[in-house]
Amino acid sequence: MPRRSPAALPAKSAVPAPPNFGLYAELHLHLGGAILPNILYARMQADRHPLLRRYCTYAAFERFFTRKRHDLADYLKMHKLVESLQRPADPHLFYYVTRLVRGAYLFDNLAYMELRHTPYNRTDEALPQAARIDQMRSVIEIIAAAAASQPRYPLIFSQILCMHTALPLEVNQAIVRLAADRHLRKHVCAVDLAGPNEAYKARAGEFVRLFRLARSLGIRTTAHLYETPAGCEPRLLPYLDRIGHGIQIPLRFPRLLPRLAKAGVCLEVCPTTYLRTGTLGDYTDLREVFNRCRHAGVPIAICTDNAGLHNVRLPGEYENLLVRDVIGVEHLGHCLANSFTHAFAWKGPVPEALRRISLPE
Ligand SMILES: [Zn+2]
Numbered sequence: 001m002p003r004r005s006p007a008a009l010p011a012k013s014a015v016p017a018p019p020n021f022g023l024y025a026e027l028h029l030h031l032g033g034a035i036l037p038n039i040l041y042a043r044m045q046a047d048r049h050p051l052l053r054r055y056c057t058y059a060a061f062e063r064f065f066t067r068k069r070h071d072l073a074d075y076l077k078m079h080k081l082v083e084s085l086q087r088p089a090d091p092h093l094f095y096y097v098t099r100l101v102r103g104a105y106l107f108d109n110l111a112y113m114e115l116r117h118t119p120y121n122r123t124d125e126a127l128p129q130a131a132r133i134d135q136m137r138s139v140i141e142i143i144a145a146a147a148a149s150q151p152r153y154p155l156i157f158s159q160i161l162c163m164h165t166a167l168p169l170e171v172n173q174a175i176v177r178l179a180a181d182r183h184l185r186k187h188v189c190a191v192d193l194a195g196p197n198e199a200y201k202a203r204a205g206e207f208v209r210l211f212r213l214a215r216s217l218g219i220r221t222t223a224h225l226y227e228t229p230a231g232c233e234p235r236l237l238p239y240l241d242r243i244g245h246g247i248q249i250p251l252r253f254p255r256l257l258p259r260l261a262k263a264g265v266c267l268e269v270c271p272t273t274y275l276r277t278g279t280l281g282d283y284t285d286l287r288e289v290f291n292r293c294r295h296a297g298v299p300i301a302i303c304t305d306n307a308g309l310h311n312v313r314l315p316g317e318y319e320n321l322l323v324r325d326v327i328g329v330e331h332l333g334h335c336l337a338n339s340f341t342h343a344f345a346w347k348g349p350v351p352e353a354l355r356r357i358s359l360p361e
Pocket of ligand 1: 028032224244305
């Protein structure tokens, strides 16, 4: 048989390689909860951090993160502590993000990650507010540079900037404007609203104006909303592309579901969080959430929220639901596909492997 000349061989580019091999897309992950406690503690020891006086053994440090929380406000204390360990952004934050990207690619099988944070909370607390606002830009740039410094682990990476319910209006406005900054747009895909739920009612008008501002600047939006009974604020709903959590909608306000389905709003459901905050008692309490959303045509993406602090990675969140029959394999496939379809910075189609998983059994 004659040998084919090199010219007759199909060009290598005829078969496009996938951008990477990951199966999962993470849409709801906080920088304050993404890093494993053992990585935080090792760094504290290397830096001889003053917090070692309070947590003189790793066991004591780990106990702080794993103890049962009274409610969401108590749970959020973990973020406050971790934020203090992630300052200054350079070199501390840079190091943590490199470890996060490596672990997500190697061990979590992630193709895509949206990492969210409140940039103001990583600035220097000793500075006046105006100077801290100016410093926010460098936080975003350092996180982007850290992710880009890991070409071995080529997951698609973007940032969501969180406004915060405990921050003043001027700071939240600056966060929205930063998300729209033309030099940062390639690093930032959306804005979010996070923080204790108690402020939602009193400041709802202010938050509506902030989301209107974001929309007017062409920024995609999500918000921590309908996570707990205190966080149910319908006035924000018309301004959101996705909802962080939103589980109280199918559980307590199912009449809102058709409106969300029509607008194509996706819920970012983070199963382990509801157990840690005491919002739900068991993973199986989510069965009603998934069933009602499925019947109403409201898409759900399964996320971790704080994979490091929970020590439950994204594949584990899917597995926890599957083995308890909260969802079946076909539904699991739909949720996996939703996480790519509703990702703010994923440009390609849903990976082919996921299409097969979501076929009827
Ligand atoms: Zn969250």
